[in-house]
Amino acid sequence: MGWVDENNFYDQRKLIDVGDVFRKVTQDHRYVVAIAIKGHYFEN
Amino acid sequence: MNVKARPDPDSPKLKRNRTQLEEQIGANFSRVVPSEGFVHYETSRQDTCYDGANNWKHMDGFAHRCTLLVTNFYGLDGDFRKNMLDFERALFAAGWHSNIHDMAWTLTQYDAAAQSSHAIDRLPNPYPYYDGRFTLDICWKERVLRAYSI
Secondary structure, eight states, X not given: OOOOOTTEEEEEEEOXXXXXXXXXXXXXXXXXXXXXXXXXXXXX | OTTSOOOOTXXXXXXXXXXXXXXXXXXXXXXXXXXXXXXXXXXXXEEEEEEOOBSSSOBOSOSEEEEEEEEEEEEEOSOHHHHHHHHHHHHHHTTOEESSOOHHHHXXXXXXXXXXXXXXXXXXXXXXXXXXXXXEEEEEEEOOOXXXXX
């Protein structure tokens, strides 16, 4: 749900370790569901 | 098309657009993710501006674009199939749609997987959902309770 592209000229990320999240969530829950919403705020 | 100027990501206009979009994405999450059952753990955020590819082989149709992607991670228990179908119902009620197959189609093999103790990882992830300028993607994984052989 992310992308790394040589065409990026601006890139600000707050990324997380998905394996770490999976371990943390599955200590308490059976399922992990990741929901991503994407939109564009500029285009020319 | 590629002679158009790149935008300045730090300009007041783009900052304002980015903030507005982030608020709309947050409102979308609030509207469609049930407050009960889905326990929120983490959020990742990716904010990028990039050049479009427009050449003899490929045409993006834009010179430059800025995109914000927000991913929320939830813990879930109970009847997985029912929870996901209910979630999709909330998505449709909020105006989202799927262009290809719906959740029921994705979960066609769920009962067979559950009966043979296969984790839901064996099921394909759902196809994306769309609402105007927004795209919503879902990924899932399950804590494996016991080993199984292929």
